[in-house]
Amino acid sequence: MDNIAIKADKLTKRFGDFVAVDAITFDVKQGEIFGFVGANGAGKTTAMRILCGLSVPTSGTATVAGFDVYKQAEEIKKNIGYMSQKFSLYEDLTVMENITFYAGIYGLSDKEIKDRGAELLDRLGITAEAKTFVGSLPLGWKQKLAFSVAVIHRPKIVFLDEPTGGVDPVTRRQFWDLIYEASDRGITAFVTTHYMDEAEYCGRVSVMVDGRIDAFDTPANLKKQFSVNSMNEVFYQLARGAKRKAD
Amino acid sequence: MSAITLDNITKTYNKGTVLAVDKATFEVAEGETFGLIGPDGAGKTSIFRVLTTLLLAESGNATVAGFDVVKEYAKIRDCIGYMPGRFSLYQDLTVEENLNFFATIFNTSIKENYDLIKDIYVQIEPFKDRRAGKLSGGMKQKLALCCALIHKPRVLFLDEPTTGVDAVSRVEFWDMLKRLKHQGISILVSTPYMDEAALCDKIALIEGGKILSIASPADTVKKYPGKLFAVKSANMHKLLQDLRSYEGTYSCFTFGDAMHLSFKQDADADVSKLTAYLTAKGQTNLEIAEITAGIEDYFIRITEKLNG
Amino acid sequence: MNTAVLKQLFAFIQKEFYHVFRDRKTLLMLFGVPIAQVLLFGFVLSNEIKGSRIVVCDYAKDYGSQEIIRKIEASKYFKVQKAALTHDQIEAELRSGNIKMAVIFPDHFYNDLSHLNKAQIQIIADASDPNTATTLTSYLTSIINDYQAEALAQTNVSQTIVPQVKMLYNPELLGAPNFVPGVMALVLMLICAMMTSIAIVKEKEMGTMEILLVSPLKPYLVILAKTIPYLLVSLLNLAAILLMSVYLLDLAIKGSVLLLFLESTLFIISCLALGLWISVGAESQMAAMMTSQMSLMLPTMMLTGFMFPIENMPIWMQGISYIVPSRYYYTIVKAIMLQGLGFSAIWRETLVLAFITFVLIVVNIRKFKIRLA
Numbered sequence: 001m002d003n004i005a006i007k008a009d010k011l012t013k014r015f016g017d018f019v020a021v022d023a024i025t026f027d028v029k030q031g032e033i034f035g036f037v038g039a040n041g042a043g044k045t046t047a048m049r050i051l052c053g054l055s056v057p058t059s060g061t062a063t064v065a066g067f068d069v070y071k072q073a074e075e076i077k078k079n080i081g082y083m084s085q086k087f088s089l090y091e092d093l094t095v096m097e098n099i100t101f102y103a104g105i106y107g108l109s110d111k112e113i114k115d116r117g118a119e120l121l122d123r124l125g126i127t128a129e130a131k132t133f134v135g136s137l138p139l140g141w142k143q144k145l146a147f148s149v150a151v152i153h154r155p156k157i158v159f160l161d162e163p164t165g166g167v168d169p170v171t172r173r174q175f176w177d178l179i180y181e182a183s184d185r186g187i188t189a190f191v192t193t194h195y196m197d198e199a200e201y202c203g204r205v206s207v208m209v210d211g212r213i214d215a216f217d218t219p220a221n222l223k224k225q226f227s228v229n230s231m232n233e234v235f236y237q238l239a240r241g242a243k244r245k246a247d
Numbered sequence: 248m249s250a251i252t253l254d255n256i257t258k259t260y261n262k263g264t265v266l267a268v269d270k271a272t273f274e275v276a277e278g279e280t281f282g283l284i285g286p287d288g289a290g291k292t293s294i295f296r297v298l299t300t301l302l303l304a305e306s307g308n309a310t311v312a313g314f315d316v317v318k319e320y321a322k323i324r325d326c327i328g329y330m331p332g333r334f335s336l337y338q339d340l341t342v343e344e345n346l347n348f349f350a351t352i353f354n355t356s357i358k359e360n361y362d363l364i365k366d367i368y369v370q371i372e373p374f375k376d377r378r379a380g381k382l383s384g385g386m387k388q389k390l391a392l393c394c395a396l397i398h399k400p401r402v403l404f405l406d407e408p409t410t411g412v413d414a415v416s417r418v419e420f421w422d423m424l425k426r427l428k429h430q431g432i433s434i435l436v437s438t439p440y441m442d443e444a445a446l447c448d449k450i451a452l453i454e455g456g457k458i459l460s461i462a463s464p465a466d467t468v469k470k471y472p473g474k475l476f477a478v479k480s481a482n483m484h485k486l487l488q489d490l491r492s493y494e495g496t497y498s499c500f501t502f503g504d505a506m507h508l509s510f511k512q513d514a515d516a517d518v519s520k521l522t523a524y525l526t527a528k529g530q531t532n533l534e535i536a537e538i539t540a541g542i543e544d545y546f547i548r549i550t551e552k553l554n555g
Numbered sequence: 556m557n558t559a560v561l562k563q564l565f566a567f568i569q570k571e572f573y574h575v576f577r578d579r580k581t582l583l584m585l586f587g588v589p590i591a592q593v594l595l596f597g598f599v600l601s602n603e604i605k606g607s608r609i610v611v612c613d614y615a616k617d618y619g620s621q622e623i624i625r626k627i628e629a630s631k632y633f634k635v636q637k638a639a640l641t642h643d644q645i646e647a648e649l650r651s652g653n654i655k656m657a658v659i660f661p662d663h664f665y666n667d668l669s670h671l672n673k674a675q676i677q678i679i680a681d682a683s684d685p686n687t688a689t690t691l692t693s694y695l696t697s698i699i700n701d702y703q704a705e706a707l708a709q710t711n712v713s714q715t716i717v718p719q720v721k722m723l724y725n726p727e728l729l730g731a732p733n734f735v736p737g738v739m740a741l742v743l744m745l746i747c748a749m750m751t752s753i754a755i756v757k758e759k760e761m762g763t764m765e766i767l768l769v770s771p772l773k774p775y776l777v778i779l780a781k782t783i784p785y786l787l788v789s790l791l792n793l794a795a796i797l798l799m800s801v802y803l804l805d806l807a808i809k810g811s812v813l814l815l816f817l818e819s820t821l822f823i824i825s826c827l828a829l830g831l832w833i834s835v836g837a838e839s840q841m842a843a844m845m846t847s848q849m850s851l852m853l854p855t856m857m858l859t860g861f862m863f864p865i866e867n868m869p870i871w872m873q874g875i876s877y878i879v880p881s882r883y884y885y886t887i888v889k890a891i892m893l894q895g896l897g898f899s900a901i902w903r904e905t906l907v908l909a910f911i912t913f914v915l916i917v918v919n920i921r922k923f924k925i926r927l928a
Contacts, residue, residue: 038413039385039413039414039415039416040383040384040385040411040412040413040416041383041384041385042413138288139286139287139288140286162411165410165411165439166286166287166407166410166439167286167287167439168285168286168287168289168439168454168550169286169441169500169543169546169547169550170500170547170550170551171286173500173501176501177487180484184484194411194412194413194414195440196414196503197502197503200503200504201483201501219504220504230503230504231503231504232414232442235414235415236414236415236418239413239414239415240415242415296765296927299765299769300768300769300926301765301768301769301926301927302926302927303926320925320926321771324768324769324770324771325771327769329765329766329769331762331765331766333762334762335761335762335763335765335766336763336766337570337573337574337761337763338761339573339574339577339578340570340573340574344570344573347566348566348567348569348570349766349770351562351563351565351566351567352563352566352567352767352770352771352772353770353771354559354562354563354771394766
């Protein structure tokens with residue numbers, strides 16, 4: 001149990017007649033970088049919401065950081081970090097104010113906030129920008145800062161929802177360096193992305209199609225299984241057959 | 248005549264404190280698909296807005312379909328199609344209502360130009376009574392393209408049409424653009440996805456408001472200086488660190504399942520020496536091969552220089 | 556306008572109505588709020604009107620006074636108590652709330668009436684509840700008019716009874732009958748200015764404004780198409796408010812309905828222009844709403860005169876009130892609805908309102924952006 005971060009068994013979510021998530025079964029190991037890919041509308045967002053304790057599944061079971069998604073949503077929230085491309089930091093607060101705010105939400109003490117904040121700024125090399133408004137930082141810095149803030153409370157798992165959308169190629173790779181570092185520190189990363197080259201960076205990848213998980217393995221094994229050279233082709237072969245395109 | 252010309256266009260915001268576009272100059276030939284490739288914040292949208300007559304540039308000249316963007320803005324608005332970066336249709340109107348509305352304000356009807364949008368429209372027609380806000384990303388994008396095409400524009404402006412759209416829809420979208428090109432429509436398209444650049448006739452790489460390179464995709468990658476190698480091993484994360492600390496390394500970045508490695512000078516590109524170094528570092532299952540650079544390699548190369 | 560332009564305009568207006576009818580919040584704002592406001596004030600109005608206790612002091616005790624008292628007693632609105640009270644006693648009774656009104660027939664009432672063809676009746680009402688006071692006074696006046704008409708038919712001599720109305724405690728009669736014109740100003744301001752500004756800012760927020768600007772659509776068409784639906788909805792609301800005040804609140808429109816509608820249309824146009832003006836500056840729907848609230852709704856409530864008498868305000872506030880369009884509209888509506896006056900009585904206010912509207916339109920045409928920034 002200790003080395004399993006997320007476990008889902010026949011997890012299902014229905015909205016009326018519509019099965020958004022259709023009996024998905026998978027597990028994520030502690031410290032693993034887990035790629036969660038799928039076409040728009042395949043059910044990724046719904047599944048992720050359940051795992052973050054924001055939505056109750058219709059049937060099936062799932063535990064996140066050892067806590068049950070039905071009964072222990074509050075415990076789950078304390079043990080995860082979350083970052084998305086759409087919502088990350090408050091643009092009208094300074095870098096340090098954002099850090100203090102998020103760390104405060106997770107109940108870190110003033111001393112912890114000060115120490116970890118300084119460490120975070122140092123690691124990103126932006127100590128001089130502590131009093132700069134986030135709105136005036138370059139996009140790449142914002143994304144890296146957002147990630148570091150999302151793991152400031154040292155969660156067991158961090159959920160990253162399309163974290164690198166629109167980011168320049170160099171920053172995108174620097175961002176992945178951060179994910180690797182977090183993984184080395186034992187933090188599990190659960191990542192969704194539209195860049196299929198990024199799927200290659202993951203330990204294991206699950207591909208969702210029409211609410212199901214149609215493929216689930218390491219990138220190397222998936223490529224072997226589909227006899228192709230890239231994750232892009234794996235994804236294309238799987239998602240091309242999807243029926244649910246308008247949803 | 249060129250579909251679009253830009254001559255030293257500069258655009259700033261906040262009373263000149265933020266430089267969004269810095270003396271951009273390029274030209275799009277009639278019937279050409281021209282890609283503006285760069286990350287968010289590079290200045291792509293500002294260029295689009297200047298060309299679609301939505302914003303005035305501080306300096307420089309620009310024309311679209313032969314008309315000046317400042318003096319003849321009304322004529323430009325008659326003959327262009329524009330798909331802004333974010334979904335800009337009425338979410339509370341159905342697919343059909345949206346299309347009808349845009350057809351009418353462009354003084355045309357769906358029937359009149361049906362053959363132009365037919366290929367795309369048949370894919371969303373089953374959902375014509377659905378509210379636009381309830382469509383998936385790929386479907387929204389197709390509807391937006393239909394709306395931008397409904398009046399048979401001479402020049403089509405597509406600002407990041409594939410952002411946030413899944414890989415399958417992206418491939419479909421580019422297929423549609425290919426067909427539009429055959430209809431003789433000139434297209435200016437922007438994207439942060441480097442792999443899409445290869446599908447354009449010509450591309451301009453842009454970063455920090457500056458146009459860094461203008462050439463066909465094939466000629467763009469030929470500009471890559473020196474040799475490039477793909478390196479794989481059993482422990483990829485450690486491989487990156489090992490390669491970066493190698494004395495001959497100019498730069499090393501992950502590309503999918505391999506590391507792309509460039510050297511300070513061609514003399515450093517010694518595979519046997521590198522193999523020995525990596526083996527000594529404990530790397531196993533090594534694969535090292537020389538490769539041709541892609542557009543992303545070139546982009547990283549020239550922006551790295553830019554950033555210092 | 557050629558047919559192509561008309562077609563564009565029509566398609567645009569149709570789209571606006573889709574927006575309105577598909578959003579419950581907008582619908583509620585447009586139709587629920589006005590109705591609720593009128594009903595709210597209407598409830599206050601219609602309260603305790605029937606069987607109001609009044610005292611009749613008949614010092615004349617002649618044929619005429621008896622006749623009128625009989626008519627008053629027959630009315631369902633009054634519960635009559637006859638007593639010869641002094642002025643002080645009447646005031647004490649009014650103050651204690653035992654009676655709502657006192658009617659005093661002076662000595663020689665009928666004598667004066669039949670010989671001088673003119674007599675007086677004194678009416679003293681408690682205007683601390685102005686709604687009841689005015690309503691009761693108007694009922695009583697109509698009974699007296701009734702009597703006069705009958706007398707005229709019988710004798711063929713025109714006799715005039717002059718009711719001398721004295722309002723105690725709140726002589727300016729600031730109250731609910733004045734609320735209806737006030738509510739009209741408020742509701743029209745709300746719908747026209749706030750909803751129009753929100754509707755335009757929404758296009759900016761959604762990014763659709765970009766597409767509209769890039770289209771061959773002429774900017775004036777965007778303005779027309781955005782305002783016409785709200786003009787129509789406002790007129791509809793106006794009709795609903797008037798119907799409700801006539802049938803639910805028994806508040807008759809004394810003057811010309813046509814004139815009332817024409818003046819209202821002028822006011823609506825000024826409000827639409829204000830809404831457009833706000834939409835130019837505001838970047839989000841929230842900002843548009845806040846600006847409308849602060850710069851339109853508050854002045855309309857505070858500086859129009861229907862809640863607080865303008866005369867009692869500090870000079871600088873009185874100064875501001877001169878540029879608030881609803882102040883003029885309020886005066887106009889009061890004159891037409893409550894006093895039954897014609898255009899000759901309100902041409903000054905109309906002129907000022909027209910001038911403000913004109914200035915606002917010019918400002919809007921000057922400020923309207925053909926580009927994003």
